[in-house]
Amino acid sequence: MTSHRSGMTGDAPEPAPSDTPVPSTAPSSADALPTLVESLSSPESIAAEVSAQLEAFLAEKAAEFEAISLDATAIGEALIEFTRGGKRIRPVLLWWGFQLAGGDVRAGEAGGPTADRTAGSAADVTAGLAQAAGSLELLHAAALIHDDVIDNSDTRRGRPALHRQFEARHQRSGFHGDGASFGVSASIVIGDICLALSEELFERSQEALGNSRAALELRATVRRDVMVGQYLDVLAEVIPLGDDRIAERAWEVLSFKSAKYSVEQPLLLGAALAGADGAQLQEISAFGLPLGQAFQLRDDVLGIAGDPEATGKPAGDDIREGKRTVLIAETAARISADRLEILAARLGDPDLSDAEVAECVDMITDSGGLAAVESFIADKHAHAATMVDTWAEADADAGSAAGSTASAQVRIGSAAQERLKGFAKALSYRSS
Template structure:
């Protein structure tokens, strides 16, 4: 599949067989994905409209704040987590179960994702997200425009933290709208809670790594990828979806989803590591070299240090201390020269292979199997 892996808000599904560019199965899966994304977006819009109205009754300013949170949720994105959760559900339920029963629970994952993004942008001091100012930068700009007193940047960060907190609560509320048996929803909630805890653990390790780079390693960078990204992007959404369908937690299918999700999720983060250095800002919506600017100890940077000559390592040690575009371009070129980028590409390919092998170990609905096969590639060969 070509690197153009994103179409609108949805992943394009790779052909079921190499070279099958006109495979009709691909068109069927794309239709499923379009319907899912449309359903998620409509569910979010309806839910958030009611929530914004309720908060506006508290105070007009509160309504404006809630509308800002709503806009963060609806501002685009690939809807990756609901997509994996859907196919996790479909792989168990088959094609006869109505999507409407679980759609609120699938859409809730997008609210959880917004919580994580808004807080992550504050922690990383990021300026843009999806080509637009991040929540804290936008709030700071409104503070300045209104002529409010106090530090606008501090205000913006406080508002963004609250936006993230609100999205976390909204996710809980929307999940409860799923019309599945209460006992099953409680089991799903346990998976959801574990996903949230693992996300916080990964985020903490990510923050720690930036302040303790001397004690970091490739293994610890991969641990961050496992908990910050793989858990809540692929692995737990798949298991969450299977739980919504009432899957037996001890079944071979759950073991296959666990193995597949970890492999694709890690590959997803490794692709992010490469995009953080070599990505096109027009596609990623973020400035090129952000990870080099902050000195984030990604697997890519850790591998580069491991493979570098002493002279190269001295230059790499300046990551996090350079801001000029030409200096960051030099660092990016040097990382390429060490062979680290090529090694990461190989790690991505190996993990995709591991994920596809996992799918062969269990009985899965045929359409879901084909979709998950395509998603393993689409999620890891993307440009944004």
């Protein structure tokens, strides 16, 4: 593969990353300091690059679908609309992972998907990175589309869930048969199409970024983990609440369905695309995994105790959905057998009254379960923040003493430090 790292100091040759399937350790030569990352692109500019690539790609694909059949027009329209929403958290993390590993790219320089570019140019690499990030958005969209079918959710991103949209289309069009079934069937297929498009856009990104085996393997791991995590989530919801493995299960779902997939792996994938070595990947993991855990633990808290005005979801929504979160596991470990019985009977019952939901929320709070999870969040957030400090110190050490022994393989300046810390805090302590 081509390496897109810039500003490497020292004379030691880089190992060939394409032959290095994410090594667990890699020696670093003492005189080859990692690239100093002064700043990270702003989330807004990254989101703009990614949206531009995504829209151009989806418009191209929508035209292909329409060429197959006029009846297929709705597929492209639905996907373009669906992927317009979303906070682009994963794209931002992929971008920053690339930059933290010394990748040379700036959001705002690609000139959009139609820019004239030569292979290997900066615009080309930026476009490729935006495509790889867009591919993660498509993977996520596919997961959400199927997730909403599985959870029988009515809304997504402030609009009707896709299966509800196609149910409404069925009614509008005077189709016959059952509209709800049509909505589900169409969404299963459109989710599959979205997953396939995610593959295609990732393949396209590799034309500019080179075919790194490490990145391809990480990409396969991302897919695998989120899907296996989703299976574990489906399973956890039907296993009786008194089961021994409830806490272990909740952590598995949290880690694989969310923490790795939403935070750690986008960072790692970006880093791998920049040709990161094993030591860098390990450090980035040590930042990304706890941050991802804090991110999802906060989600669990908001699902129970969030302000409906801020979250846009009814209070205690996760109770009616029956999610088996770490928060529920911590509560189950703390409450009396008779209260556990009540909680178990109510979890996952969509017809609970608001009063019944409120009682469950009280149990979770009174038991100390909520406080335990807040404490986990603080701990995980602190771990992530510490890693950022280590990276910043590596920079300071290197500045004060050339040939220093600072062992961090990522070095960041104060602007990058501030951005990472702000982002970590926002993910861990957001209110929506």
